[in-house]
Amino acid sequence: MIPETVAERRYAILVEGWLANRRAKTAHGLIRYGRDEVVAVIDSTLAGRRVHEVMPELERDAPIVRSLEEALDLAPTSVLVGLAPAGGRLPEEWTETLRRAADTGLEIVSGLHQRLAPLFSGGRVWDVREPPGDVPLFSGEGFGVEPKVALTVGTDTAIGKMTATLEIERAAREAGVRSEFVATGQTGIIIAGWGICVDAVVSDFVAGASEQLVLEAARREPDLILVEGQGALGHPAYSGVTLGLLHGSCPDCLVLCVASPDEEVFAGVPRPSTARAARLYEEVTALVKLAPVVAASVNTRGLDNTEAEEFIARVTDETGLPAADPFRDSAAPILEAVRRAPKSGLAGTRP
Amino acid sequence: MIPETVAERRYAILVEGWLANRRAKTAHGLIRYGRDEVVAVIDSTLAGRRVHEVMPELERDAPIVRSLEEALDLAPTSVLVGLAPAGGRLPEEWTETLRRAADTGLEIVSGLHQRLAPLFSGGRVWDVREPPGDVPLFSGEGFGVEPKVALTVGTDTAIGKMTATLEIERAAREAGVRSEFVATGQTGIIIAGWGICVDAVVSDFVAGASEQLVLEAARREPDLILVEGQGALGHPAYSGVTLGLLHGSCPDCLVLCVASPDEEVFAGVPRPSTARAARLYEEVTALVKLAPVVAASVNTRGLDNTEAEEFIARVTDETGLPAADPFRDSAAPILEAVRRAPKSGLAGTRP
Numbered sequence: 001m002i003p004e005t006v007a008e009r010r011y012a013i014l015v016e017g018w019l020a021n022r023r024a025k026t027a028h029g030l031i032r033y034g035r036d037e038v039v040a041v042i043d044s045t046l047a048g049r050r051v052h053e054v055m056p057e058l059e060r061d062a063p064i065v066r067s068l069e070e071a072l073d074l075a076p077t078s079v080l081v082g083l084a085p086a087g088g089r090l091p092e093e094w095t096e097t098l099r100r101a102a103d104t105g106l107e108i109v110s111g112l113h114q115r116l117a118p119l120f121s122g123g124r125v126w127d128v129r130e131p132p133g134d135v136p137l138f139s140g141e142g143f144g145v146e147p148k149v150a151l152t153v154g155t156d157t158a159i160g161k162m163t164a165t166l167e168i169e170r171a172a173r174e175a176g177v178r179s180e181f182v183a184t185g186q187t188g189i190i191i192a193g194w195g196i197c198v199d200a201v202v203s204d205f206v207a208g209a210s211e212q213l214v215l216e217a218a219r220r221e222p223d224l225i226l227v228e229g230q231g232a233l234g235h236p237a238y239s240g241v242t243l244g245l246l247h248g249s250c251p252d253c254l255v256l257c258v259a260s261p262d263e264e265v266f267a268g269v270p271r272p273s274t275a276r277a278a279r280l281y282e283e284v285t286a287l288v289k290l291a292p293v294v295a296a297s298v299n300t301r302g303l304d305n306t307e308a309e310e311f312i313a314r315v316t317d318e319t320g321l322p323a324a325d326p327f328r329d330s331a332a333p334i335l336e337a338v339r340r341a342p343k344s345g346l347a348g349t350r351p
Numbered sequence: 352m353i354p355e356t357v358a359e360r361r362y363a364i365l366v367e368g369w370l371a372n373r374r375a376k377t378a379h380g381l382i383r384y385g386r387d388e389v390v391a392v393i394d395s396t397l398a399g400r401r402v403h404e405v406m407p408e409l410e411r412d413a414p415i416v417r418s419l420e421e422a423l424d425l426a427p428t429s430v431l432v433g434l435a436p437a438g439g440r441l442p443e444e445w446t447e448t449l450r451r452a453a454d455t456g457l458e459i460v461s462g463l464h465q466r467l468a469p470l471f472s473g474g475r476v477w478d479v480r481e482p483p484g485d486v487p488l489f490s491g492e493g494f495g496v497e498p499k500v501a502l503t504v505g506t507d508t509a510i511g512k513m514t515a516t517l518e519i520e521r522a523a524r525e526a527g528v529r530s531e532f533v534a535t536g537q538t539g540i541i542i543a544g545w546g547i548c549v550d551a552v553v554s555d556f557v558a559g560a561s562e563q564l565v566l567e568a569a570r571r572e573p574d575l576i577l578v579e580g581q582g583a584l585g586h587p588a589y590s591g592v593t594l595g596l597l598h599g600s601c602p603d604c605l606v607l608c609v610a611s612p613d614e615e616v617f618a619g620v621p622r623p624s625t626a627r628a629a630r631l632y633e634e635v636t637a638l639v640k641l642a643p644v645v646a647a648s649v650n651t652r653g654l655d656n657t658e659a660e661e662f663i664a665r666v667t668d669e670t671g672l673p674a675a676d677p678f679r680d681s682a683a684p685i686l687e688a689v690r691r692a693p694k695s696g697l698a699g700t701r702p
Binding site for chain 2: 113137138139140143198199200201202203204206207208233234235236237238239240241242243244245246247248250266267268269270272280283284287288289346347
């Protein structure tokens with residue numbers, strides 16, 4: 001659903017000054033989960049070191065270089081804009097670097113809201129957020145897909161929904177379960193090679209786009225479809241995207257991604273408790289189709305092992321859900337809960 | 352927030368074959384609530400009759416004519432595409448009529464998803480759904496607006512949210528309350544002369560667009576801001592738009608629009624009960640900001656007076672809410688409930 005302009009990519013990732021920052025999640029996702037090679041990371045503040053020294057949790061290694069010109073020695077095919085700033089605009093100081101990349105024939109890959117193709121006309125640009133032009137309205141056809149559909153949801157944005165989904169996919173692969181990862185955001189699409197950025201679709205068509213993604217995944221005949229969630233039901237800026245995806249992807253079950261509850265979501269809005277979020281996700285989903293929350297994926301970033309175990313245990317205590325941190329440990333317990341969940345039906349009679 | 356290309360409009364409404372159909376709600380809204388003159392309605396199936404014979408509930412009268420050419424004798428400035436088909440595409444057979452209208456110098460006004468400006472280049476076209484190019488992300492500034500904000504929500508789409516909002520505005524005017532109607536859909540914008548079609552905005556910016564509309568209304572210093580709702584929390588195709596508007600417009604209270612519960616929303620999905628919908632709207636809103644449902648606006652279309660009274664009474668019994676059909680009777684009881692509601696605060700501590 002996204003055209004690929006380069007068949008086999010060798011990436012240089014431009015992330016100047018941000019490699020160790022959470023807002024570089026596009027870069028982090030590609031390094032850890034991407035199927036394409038990463039030949040270099042461009043970040044002059046860390047030049048000379050290697051990714052596995054700075055961010056060992058990203059699993060794959062690559063040299064960190066000072067400039068695009070140093071990266072060129074490693075023969076990349078593509079430069080990824082590795083930052084997802086709020087609002088999705090390209091930092092101005094990066095424009096010149098990308099122009100030089102385009103001039104040397106490299107493909108520019110970007111997940112920004114701002115489309116880069118017009119800035120680098122003549123060059124090869126993959127604007128990952130650009131949705132297809134023919135997204136239909138939601139039709140209800142998604143209610144009939146055969147494979148089980150699991151969707152990740154969260155108590156907040158940026159707490160690990162994509163990671164959880166990819167780790168469940170990894171656990172499925174290890175368990176011999178044929179699963180299909182459905183990418184709904186920029187990094188996921190770069191990793192999977194297909195998908196639609198649902199938050200870049202005109203709002204009337206978000207549910208339709210989500211449904212089309214699930215229908216496409218179903219055509220690949222997996223046992224399990226794993227849909228990457230977006231936003232959060234309680235985030236005032238992004239809740240609409242979340243709900244459009246929630247209803248449009250017709251899930252049979254949900255995996256709730258949580259992190260420390262003692263934070264603000266946004267502008268004074270508190271993060272809801274795990275139990276409250278689980279209940280509301282289920283109730284709102286059930287207006288259309290039943291989809292229980294079957295497990296919690298717990299983000300324990302910043303906690304030591306003991307604290308992490310305690311936090312995971314507390315989530316289970318509060319919700320009765322199996323819980324694990326799939327990044328720190330394994331997603332196997334979450335996969336198991338998803339596999340146990342039945343295919344579900346429409347809302348049916350009104351409670 | 353929408354450019355006007357004609358200062359004082361005299362409308363011919365093109366609604367060929369659909370005048371008496373609910374899908375002509377754009378036409379109906381303009382006739383009943385519009386501030387611009389309606390010189391003719393073009394519908395050959397009813398030609399020779401008058402609007403007040405066919406649709407007396409629209410209050411304003413106009414002749415129904417056979418063709419654009421007959422309408423031209425009445426000196427319109429503008430032709431409105433008076434139908435909102437599912438998917439928002441122009442019926443092909445209307446294109447030729449509109450081309451003739453454009454050729455004679457008339458402005459074409461359209462609320463379709465499909466933009467008409469490219470079809471009639473050289474002509475004057477107001478594509479009402481075209482959002483402004485500079486909609487920002489939601490910022491939280493809307494949490495601080497001074498006037499009380501009321502939003503209409505519904506158990507389904509197309510059950511009278513815009514009508515309820517406009518009738519509450521009318522009741523406010525009659526009661527000497529300075530209110531500002533905030534249009535979020537095509538017909539509302541045509542009536543009000545400004546607004547943003549929130550369902551035509553890229554989904555990431557729906558909440559931001561909703562917030563900007565409320566901020567703009569607040570600058571006009573009304574006592575009360577009345578926001579037209581969109582979609583329904585339980586409609587799988589449009590729930591994302593609904594929730595983006597719900598959080599983005601930062602309401603202090605909600606008016607729940609209901610109709611007969613014994614219908615399907617869409618593709619086998621049942622319409623939720625009034626009580627269930629009220630509870631879920633409140634709970635989902637409260638993730639961000641408290642906004643109680645303070646009244647029900649009941650659509651009693653198709654019922655006789657006795658049935659309507661019984662239905663309204665049943666809604667009150669089931670929910671404890673004051674209820675009225677503002678179209679059949681008056682929105683005064685709903686306005687009263689809105690006026691009694693306090694300004695509300697952020698979600699604050701987590702329940």
